[in-house]
Amino acid sequence: MNVLNHLTPVSGKKILVVEDEPDIRKLVHYNLAQEKYQVIEAEDGEKALRLLQREKPDLIVLDLLLPGMSGLELCRALRERPETANLPILMLTAKAGETDRVVGLELGADDYLTKPFSPREMVARVKAILRRSEMQATPAKEEVYERGPLKINFATYEVQVKGKPIRLTLKEFELLRVLVQNPNRVLNRDQLLDRVWGGETFVTPRTVDVHIRRLRKAIEKNDRKPMWILTVRGVGYKFDENAVET
Numbered sequence: 001m002n003v004l005n006h007l008t009p010v011s012g013k014k015i016l017v018v019e020d021e022p023d024i025r026k027l028v029h030y031n032l033a034q035e036k037y038q039v040i041e042a043e044d045g046e047k048a049l050r051l052l053q054r055e056k057p058d059l060i061v062l063d064l065l066l067p068g069m070s071g072l073e074l075c076r077a078l079r080e081r082p083e084t085a086n087l088p089i090l091m092l093t094a095k096a097g098e099t100d101r102v103v104g105l106e107l108g109a110d111d112y113l114t115k116p117f118s119p120r121e122m123v124a125r126v127k128a129i130l131r132r133s134e135m136q137a138t139p140a141k142e143e144v145y146e147r148g149p150l151k152i153n154f155a156t157y158e159v160q161v162k163g164k165p166i167r168l169t170l171k172e173f174e175l176l177r178v179l180v181q182n183p184n185r186v187l188n189r190d191q192l193l194d195r196v197w198g199g200e201t202f203v204t205p206r207t208v209d210v211h212i213r214r215l216r217k218a219i220e221k222n223d224r225k226p227m228w229i230l231t232v233r234g235v236g237y238k239f240d241e242n243a244v245e246t
Protein backbone atom coordinates (compact mmCIF):
# COMPACT_ATOMS: atom_id res chain seq x y z
CA MET A 1 0.00 0.00 0.00
CA ASN A 2 2.84 2.39 0.70
CA VAL A 3 4.88 1.55 -2.36
CA LEU A 4 4.16 4.92 -3.93
CA ASN A 5 5.24 6.78 -0.82
CA HIS A 6 8.59 5.09 -1.00
CA LEU A 7 9.04 5.72 -4.67
CA THR A 8 8.00 9.34 -4.63
CA PRO A 9 10.73 11.58 -3.31
CA VAL A 10 9.18 13.70 -0.61
CA SER A 11 12.35 15.70 -0.14
CA GLY A 12 12.21 19.36 -0.94
CA LYS A 13 9.04 19.88 1.05
CA LYS A 14 9.71 22.28 3.85
CA ILE A 15 8.00 22.05 7.20
CA LEU A 16 7.99 24.67 9.93
CA VAL A 17 7.61 23.34 13.46
CA VAL A 18 6.28 25.92 15.93
CA GLU A 19 6.58 24.61 19.47
CA ASP A 20 8.03 26.13 22.64
CA GLU A 21 8.88 22.84 24.36
CA PRO A 22 12.35 21.92 23.06
CA ASP A 23 11.90 18.16 23.57
CA ILE A 24 8.76 17.98 21.50
CA ARG A 25 10.18 20.35 18.90
CA LYS A 26 13.24 18.09 18.50
CA LEU A 27 11.08 14.97 18.38
CA VAL A 28 8.92 16.37 15.60
CA HIS A 29 11.97 17.69 13.76
CA TYR A 30 13.82 14.38 13.99
CA ASN A 31 10.93 12.28 12.76
CA LEU A 32 10.12 14.54 9.82
CA ALA A 33 13.79 14.78 8.86
CA GLN A 34 13.89 10.97 8.82
CA GLU A 35 11.28 11.17 6.05
CA LYS A 36 13.54 13.54 4.09
CA TYR A 37 11.52 16.63 4.81
CA GLN A 38 13.40 19.85 5.27
CA VAL A 39 12.55 21.06 8.77
CA ILE A 40 12.84 24.50 10.33
CA GLU A 41 11.97 25.42 13.91
CA ALA A 42 10.41 28.33 15.73
CA GLU A 43 9.83 28.45 19.49
CA ASP A 44 7.08 31.07 19.35
CA GLY A 45 4.54 32.67 17.05
CA GLU A 46 6.50 35.87 16.46
CA LYS A 47 9.54 33.97 15.26
CA ALA A 48 7.27 31.75 13.16
CA LEU A 49 5.86 34.79 11.35
CA ARG A 50 9.35 36.08 10.59
CA LEU A 51 10.48 32.66 9.31
CA LEU A 52 7.36 32.22 7.21
CA GLN A 53 8.10 35.20 5.01
CA ARG A 54 11.66 34.14 4.36
CA GLU A 55 11.33 30.36 4.18
CA LYS A 56 7.90 29.81 2.60
CA PRO A 57 7.26 26.37 4.14
CA ASP A 58 4.84 23.85 2.61
CA LEU A 59 3.25 22.96 5.94
CA ILE A 60 3.27 24.05 9.58
CA VAL A 61 3.15 21.83 12.62
CA LEU A 62 1.74 24.28 15.12
CA ASP A 63 1.47 23.91 18.88
CA LEU A 64 -1.68 25.39 20.38
CA LEU A 65 -0.13 26.53 23.65
CA LEU A 66 2.70 28.94 22.98
CA PRO A 67 4.09 31.79 25.05
CA GLY A 68 2.92 35.16 23.71
CA MET A 69 0.91 34.70 20.57
CA SER A 70 -1.08 31.45 20.87
CA GLY A 71 -1.31 28.82 18.19
CA LEU A 72 -4.90 29.80 17.52
CA GLU A 73 -3.96 33.45 17.07
CA LEU A 74 -1.19 32.49 14.70
CA CYS A 75 -3.54 30.20 12.81
CA ARG A 76 -6.10 32.98 12.45
CA ALA A 77 -3.41 35.43 11.32
CA LEU A 78 -2.18 33.00 8.66
CA ARG A 79 -5.66 32.38 7.30
CA GLU A 80 -6.27 36.12 6.98
CA ARG A 81 -3.24 36.69 4.78
CA PRO A 82 -3.75 35.74 1.14
CA GLU A 83 -0.22 34.32 0.80
CA THR A 84 -0.73 31.89 3.69
CA ALA A 85 -4.50 31.43 3.49
CA ASN A 86 -4.12 27.90 2.12
CA LEU A 87 -0.95 26.90 3.94
CA PRO A 88 -1.55 23.44 5.46
CA ILE A 89 -1.51 23.38 9.27
CA LEU A 90 -1.31 20.39 11.60
CA MET A 91 -2.16 21.55 15.10
CA LEU A 92 -0.77 20.03 18.30
CA THR A 93 -2.27 20.39 21.72
CA ALA A 94 -1.98 19.04 25.23
CA LYS A 95 -5.70 19.36 25.79
CA ALA A 96 -7.98 16.66 24.53
CA GLY A 97 -11.02 18.92 24.89
CA GLU A 98 -13.54 18.80 22.09
CA THR A 99 -13.86 22.60 22.03
CA ASP A 100 -10.17 23.04 21.23
CA ARG A 101 -10.50 20.59 18.41
CA VAL A 102 -13.52 22.36 16.99
CA VAL A 103 -12.01 25.80 17.41
CA GLY A 104 -8.75 24.65 15.82
CA LEU A 105 -10.47 23.21 12.80
CA GLU A 106 -12.82 26.17 12.49
CA LEU A 107 -9.89 28.53 12.44
CA GLY A 108 -8.52 26.59 9.56
CA ALA A 109 -6.16 23.94 10.88
CA ASP A 110 -6.17 21.02 8.43
CA ASP A 111 -5.80 18.39 11.09
CA TYR A 112 -5.25 17.98 14.77
CA LEU A 113 -3.14 15.82 17.10
CA THR A 114 -3.46 15.56 20.87
CA LYS A 115 -0.31 15.17 22.96
CA PRO A 116 1.14 12.77 23.70
CA PHE A 117 1.11 11.57 20.11
CA SER A 118 3.09 8.85 18.40
CA PRO A 119 5.72 10.20 15.99
CA ARG A 120 4.52 7.71 13.39
CA GLU A 121 0.99 9.06 13.61
CA MET A 122 2.32 12.61 13.32
CA VAL A 123 4.31 11.76 10.19
CA ALA A 124 1.31 9.95 8.67
CA ARG A 125 -0.90 13.00 9.24
CA VAL A 126 1.69 15.31 7.70
CA LYS A 127 1.91 13.10 4.62
CA ALA A 128 -1.86 12.93 4.26
CA ILE A 129 -2.24 16.71 4.51
CA LEU A 130 0.52 17.35 1.98
CA ARG A 131 -0.98 14.81 -0.39
CA ARG A 132 -4.37 16.48 -0.17
CA SER A 133 -3.00 19.96 -0.69
CA GLU A 134 -0.91 18.78 -3.64
CA MET A 135 -3.97 17.39 -5.34
CA GLN A 136 -5.98 20.52 -4.69
CA ALA A 137 -3.19 22.56 -6.23
CA THR A 138 -3.22 20.48 -9.42
CA PRO A 139 -3.70 23.01 -12.20
CA ALA A 140 -5.79 22.79 -15.37
CA LYS A 141 -9.19 22.22 -13.86
CA GLU A 142 -11.20 23.18 -16.89
CA GLU A 143 -14.96 22.93 -16.84
CA VAL A 144 -15.04 20.58 -19.80
CA TYR A 145 -12.67 17.76 -20.56
CA GLU A 146 -12.62 16.47 -24.10
CA ARG A 147 -10.12 13.95 -25.45
CA GLY A 148 -10.89 11.46 -28.19
CA PRO A 149 -14.32 9.94 -27.59
CA LEU A 150 -14.44 11.00 -23.93
CA LYS A 151 -16.25 14.18 -22.94
CA ILE A 152 -16.82 15.27 -19.34
CA ASN A 153 -18.56 18.39 -18.14
CA PHE A 154 -17.46 18.97 -14.56
CA ALA A 155 -20.05 21.65 -13.98
CA THR A 156 -23.10 19.68 -15.12
CA TYR A 157 -21.77 16.20 -14.22
CA GLU A 158 -22.42 14.94 -17.74
CA VAL A 159 -20.23 12.26 -19.26
CA GLN A 160 -20.30 11.12 -22.86
CA VAL A 161 -18.40 8.47 -24.73
CA LYS A 162 -18.65 8.80 -28.53
CA GLY A 163 -21.54 11.18 -28.02
CA LYS A 164 -23.49 8.69 -25.94
CA PRO A 165 -24.47 9.86 -22.44
CA ILE A 166 -23.08 7.72 -19.62
CA ARG A 167 -24.83 7.39 -16.29
CA LEU A 168 -22.54 7.49 -13.28
CA THR A 169 -23.17 7.71 -9.55
CA LEU A 170 -21.74 10.74 -7.79
CA LYS A 171 -18.82 8.75 -6.37
CA GLU A 172 -18.04 7.21 -9.74
CA PHE A 173 -18.07 10.67 -11.25
CA GLU A 174 -15.78 12.08 -8.54
CA LEU A 175 -13.42 9.16 -9.01
CA LEU A 176 -13.33 9.78 -12.75
CA ARG A 177 -12.70 13.47 -12.09
CA VAL A 178 -9.66 12.78 -9.89
CA LEU A 179 -8.22 10.32 -12.40
CA VAL A 180 -8.77 12.60 -15.38
CA GLN A 181 -7.38 15.64 -13.58
CA ASN A 182 -4.20 13.72 -12.73
CA PRO A 183 -3.53 12.14 -16.13
CA ASN A 184 -0.78 9.55 -16.56
CA ARG A 185 -0.03 9.65 -12.85
CA VAL A 186 -0.28 6.63 -10.60
CA LEU A 187 -2.66 7.29 -7.73
CA ASN A 188 -2.69 4.86 -4.85
CA ARG A 189 -5.88 3.75 -3.14
CA ASP A 190 -5.26 5.96 -0.12
CA GLN A 191 -5.00 9.02 -2.32
CA LEU A 192 -8.21 8.14 -4.13
CA LEU A 193 -9.98 7.46 -0.83
CA ASP A 194 -8.79 10.81 0.53
CA ARG A 195 -9.91 12.71 -2.49
CA VAL A 196 -13.23 11.04 -3.33
CA TRP A 197 -14.45 9.84 0.05
CA GLY A 198 -12.76 12.46 2.22
CA GLY A 199 -13.29 11.83 5.90
CA GLU A 200 -16.09 9.30 5.41
CA THR A 201 -15.87 6.29 7.67
CA PHE A 202 -16.71 2.72 6.66
CA VAL A 203 -14.81 2.96 3.42
CA THR A 204 -11.81 0.77 2.75
CA PRO A 205 -9.29 0.55 -0.10
CA ARG A 206 -11.57 -2.19 -1.39
CA THR A 207 -14.26 0.47 -1.96
CA VAL A 208 -11.94 2.07 -4.49
CA ASP A 209 -11.54 -1.19 -6.41
CA VAL A 210 -15.29 -1.72 -6.57
CA HIS A 211 -15.90 1.76 -7.92
CA ILE A 212 -13.06 1.48 -10.41
CA ARG A 213 -14.65 -1.70 -11.74
CA ARG A 214 -18.03 0.01 -12.16
CA LEU A 215 -16.43 3.03 -13.77
CA ARG A 216 -14.63 0.82 -16.27
CA LYS A 217 -17.86 -0.96 -17.07
CA ALA A 218 -19.48 2.38 -17.76
CA ILE A 219 -16.84 4.02 -19.94
CA GLU A 220 -14.36 1.45 -21.25
CA LYS A 221 -14.92 -0.33 -24.54
CA ASN A 222 -14.04 -3.66 -22.93
CA ASP A 223 -13.94 -3.45 -19.15
CA ARG A 224 -12.05 -6.75 -18.91
CA LYS A 225 -9.25 -5.23 -20.93
CA PRO A 226 -9.30 -1.62 -19.79
CA MET A 227 -7.35 0.83 -21.91
CA TRP A 228 -8.03 4.09 -20.10
CA ILE A 229 -8.12 3.30 -16.40
CA LEU A 230 -5.13 1.09 -15.83
CA THR A 231 -4.23 -0.99 -12.78
CA VAL A 232 -0.69 -0.49 -11.57
CA ARG A 233 -0.13 -3.70 -9.66
CA GLY A 234 0.56 -3.27 -5.97
CA VAL A 235 0.22 0.49 -6.18
CA GLY A 236 -3.05 1.80 -7.52
CA TYR A 237 -4.57 3.20 -10.68
CA LYS A 238 -3.61 5.44 -13.54
CA PHE A 239 -5.62 7.28 -16.17
CA ASP A 240 -3.86 6.83 -19.51
CA GLU A 241 -4.68 10.00 -21.39
CA ASN A 242 -2.72 8.95 -24.48
CA ALA A 243 -4.88 5.85 -24.86
CA VAL A 244 -7.98 8.04 -24.83
CA GLU A 245 -6.62 10.25 -27.57
CA THR A 246 -5.69 7.42 -29.93
Ligand code: CA
Nearest residue numbers: 020063065066
Ligand atom coordinates in the same frame (compact mmCIF):
# COMPACT_ATOMS: atom_id res chain seq x y z
CA1 CA B 1 3.53 24.43 24.12
